[in-house]
Amino acid sequence: MNTLTCANPACTDALHADSDHVRVEAEKKRMRDRDETQEYYFHPECWTAVSASWEKPA
Ligand SMILES: [Zn+2]
Numbered sequence: 001m002n003t004l005t006c007a008n009p010a011c012t013d014a015l016h017a018d019s020d021h022v023r024v025e026a027e028k029k030r031m032r033d034r035d036e037t038q039e040y041y042f043h044p045e046c047w048t049a050v051s052a053s054w055e056k057p058a
Contacts, residue, residue: 002016002017002018003015003016003017004016004017004021004041005041006041006042006043006046007024007040007041007042007046007050008042008043008046008047008049008050010046010049011042011043011046013043015041015042015043020043020044021041021042021043021044022041022042022043022044022046022047023039023040023041024039024040024041024042024047025037025038025039025040026038026039026040
């Protein structure tokens with residue numbers, strides 16, 4: 001079974017690739033080189049918490 005790492009720093013639970021999860025792609029634009037795509041995985045509830053804090057910075 002494939003295990004992912006949840007990108008929520010507050011989360012320590014295992015994240016399994018065959019259960020519900022959110023994948024986020026962050027593309028790094030580079031002028032002189034190939035673009036790099038970084039992938040992050042979250043539990044659905046962790047993504048909700050993290051994206052809510054992005055929208056409303058403390
Ligand atoms: Zn999580």
